[in-house]
Amino acid sequence: PSEGSGDDKAVPRNILEQIVWDKEVEVSQRKAKKPLKSVVESSEHAPPARDFIGALTAAHRRNGVPALIAEVKKASPSRGVLRENFNPVGFFYSECITLSSSCAVLIITYDTTDVGNWRQVEIAQAYEKNGAACLSILTDEKHFQGSFENLETVRNSGVQCPLLCKEFVIDIWQIYYARSKGADAILLIAAVLPDLDMKYMLRICKNLGMTALIEVHDEKELDRVLRIDGVELIGINNRSLETFVVDTSNTRMLMEKRGDIIKEKGILVVGESGLFTPDDVAYVHSAGVSAV
Numbered sequence: 460p461s462e463g464s465g466d467d468k469a470v471p472r473n474i475l476e477q478i479v480w481d482k483e484v485e486v487s488q489r490k491a492k493k494p495l496k497s498v499v500e501s502s503e504h505a506p507p508a509r510d511f512i513g514a515l516t517a518a519h520r521r522n523g524v525p526a527l528i529a530e531v532k533k534a535s536p537s538r539g540v541l542r543e544n545f546n547p548v549g550f551f552y553s554e555c556i557t558l559s560s561s562c563a564v565l566i567i568t569y570d571t572t573d574v575g576n577w578r579q580v581e582i583a584q585a586y587e588k589n590g591a592a593c594l595s596i597l598t599d600e601k602h603f604q605g606s607f608e609n610l611e612t613v614r615n616s617g618v619q620c621p622l623l624c625k626e627f628v629i630d631i632w633q634i635y636y637a638r639s640k641g642a643d644a645i646l647l648i649a650a651v652l653p654d655l656d657m658k659y660m661l662r663i664c665k666n667l668g669m670t671a672l673i674e675v676h677d678e679k680e681l682d683r684v685l686r687i688d689g690v691e692l693i694g695i696n697n698r699s700l701e702t703f704v705v706d707t708s709n710t711r712m713l714m715e716k717r718g719d720i721i722k723e724k725g726i727l728v729v730g731e732s733g734l735f736t737p738d739d740v741a742y743v744h745s746a747g748v749s750a751v
């Protein structure tokens with residue numbers, strides 16, 4: 460809910476609230492075009508969901524460094540447009556994307572010797588080829604310039620990595636729709652969803668064979684999520700979605716406080732946001748995360 464300003468027009472308090480308000484309009488329009496019953500039927504015809512957690516665990520064990528969930532994202536509210544000429548599996552300007560042997564970080568270098576004729580590569584396929592365990596596909600159109608078509612295109616491109624649908628889920632319709640477009644996992648944000656909704660959505664994900672990545676930012680959200688049965692994957696976001704402030708020590712702080720119970724419950728943790736260097740990844744790894 461927004462804080463009343465006294466007049467009729469409610470104003471969102473922060474970007475997350477703005478995104479959720481926009482999402483409510485978007486989802487109701489989409490549902491009018493394709494009702495729940497129809498999207499449930501489409502989800503039943505999708506190829507089986509791939510094992511998202513299995514892929515993360517295997518990569519972590521194999522490499523001894525956090526497994527990488529590489530993000531297919533054109534833009535974000537905090538950083539604006541990240542890539543012009545964005546085409547997730549189509550051609551785009553050349554980048555050499557390598558996973559360093561010591562750390563699961565994408566090193567992106569431009570081949571300036573051949574600027575006029577840059578090697579054309581495909582984002583999703585390049586991520587997979589270079590060692591990403593899973594991919595995260597932004598599907599929000601308004602704030603991230605993503606789409607469900609991107610998700611579907613990547614799924615049909617031959618990429619084998621399990622796919623996370625990175626969406627602002629407020630309605631079960633979106634989960635079925637994501638599954639129908641080939642998603643293997645979906646993001647559920649604790650700051651957006653009440654406990655009852657999270658429990659219900661978690662059950663739907665399980666029935667669909669999908670993984671739910673439940674994102675938290677602070678201790679209160681983490682404690683709420685740890686009280687829910689069946690949670691297998693938690694993302695600790697270092698970015699406050701209210702203020703945009705990024706602080707990687709957030710992961711360490713929460714792991715110090717709740718690492719024991721997380722371990723006891725066998726939950727896998729993903730460190731999210733603000734990770735740019737091998738040292739950043741090593742830092743959250745030492746705090747106990749298995750993936751970034």
Ligand SMILES: O=C(O)c1ccccc1NCC(=O)[C@H](O)[C@H](O)COP(=O)(O)O
Binds near residue numbers: 475535625734
């Ligand atoms: O990144 C944002 O600006 C943002 C704003 C509001 C809600 C969510 C947001 N980001 C979600 C993401 O998925 C991030 O892109 C992801 O955590 C990676 O962050 P970073 O590597 O720091 O760009």
